[in-house]
Amino acid sequence: MNTQNSRKTFKIFIVLYIFGYVIFNWTDVSWIFNYKAVGGLTYDFFNPYSEKDVLANYYENQALPAPTIVEKVRIQENEVIEKSLLENVKFEISAKENILEIPKILVSTEIVFPQTKDINTLYKLLDSGVIYYPDSVLPTETGQITILGHSAPPGWPKIKHDTVFSNLDKLNIGDEIYLNINKRKYTYIIRDKKIIDKGQEIDNSLTNNTNVIVLVSCYPPGKDYKRIVVFGEILLNN
Numbered sequence: 758m759n760t761q762n763s764r765k766t767f768k769i770f771i772v773l774y775i776f777g778y779v780i781f782n783w784t785d786v787s788w789i790f791n792y793k794a795v796g797g798l799t800y801d802f803f804n805p806y807s808e809k810d811v812l813a814n815y816y817e818n819q820a821l822p823a824p825t826i827v828e829k830v831r832i833q834e835n836e837v838i839e840k841s842l843l844e845n846v847k848f849e850i851s852a853k854e855n856i857l858e859i860p861k862i863l864v865s866t867e868i869v870f871p872q873t874k875d876i877n878t879l880y881k882l883l884d885s886g887v888i889y890y891p892d893s894v895l896p897t898e899t900g901q902i903t904i905l906g907h908s909a910p911p912g913w914p915k916i917k918h919d920t921v922f923s924n925l926d927k928l929n930i931g932d933e934i935y936l937n938i939n940k941r942k943y944t945y946i947i948r949d950k951k952i953i954d955k956g957q958e959i960d961n962s963l964t965n966n967t968n969v970i971v972l973v974s975c976y977p978p979g980k981d982y983k984r985i986v987v988f989g990e991i992l993l994n995n
Contacts, residue, residue, distance in 0.1 A: 841899040843968060845994045851942035857887055858935035862924040883907050884917040896936060896943040896991060901961055902970045910979035922974035925985050934970060934989045945970045945989030952976055953984050
């Protein structure tokens with residue numbers, strides 16, 4: 758009889774311990790109760806190369822090139838448009854290629870250059886890094902560079918690039934963003950940060966005879982309610 762009571766007491770203790778652990782560590786374990794996260798983990802475990810195959814097939818069919826800063830013109834709707842170049846852009850020679858860095862929030866991630874605006878394709882490519890949105894200019898041109906990235910709620914496991922832009926809200930005016938492209942490292946200084954409605958047009962008043970990078974992600978992190986937008990202005994030689 759005593760043995761049965763002891764076992765029952767032990768089981769109750771274990772249940773209460775687990776319940777208490779989950780409550781006090783909810784931010785670290787909440788992803789376990791998200792079927793999408795668990796499903797993603799399971800799928801990735803049994804299909805470790807499937808996403809790479811999809812991307813490889815896409816790149817093979819689309820022949821995606823990385824942008825080049827030596828082009829003098831760009832094509833838009835079958836029209837040749839002269840570029841407005843910045844002559845005094847400050848840069849350093851870089852060994853990194855197509856990498857976005859944000860030191861303040863410990864981000865260093867690959868940049869993907871799609872040549873399509875198809876939502877399904879872009880969503881798949883977000884698993885491989887951040888997206889250099891089509892029609893964005895190059896760092897040596899006047900205009901806007903739009904970078905899209907995933908975000909995820911607190912406690913979300915680091916699957917692929919799901920959490921790359923989760924901490925954009927921690928960036929402040931004056932923080933730096935580094936864009937490594939074509940063996941050059943360009944520095945951007947954050948000038949503004951906004952929370953906008955989903956589908957709302959991004960109002961960028963900074964793009965006036967300069968180059969601006971715009972980082973965009975869902976807000977709150979992992980929730981498709983609003984958008985967080987961070988604006989950075991390129992550093993020029995004095």
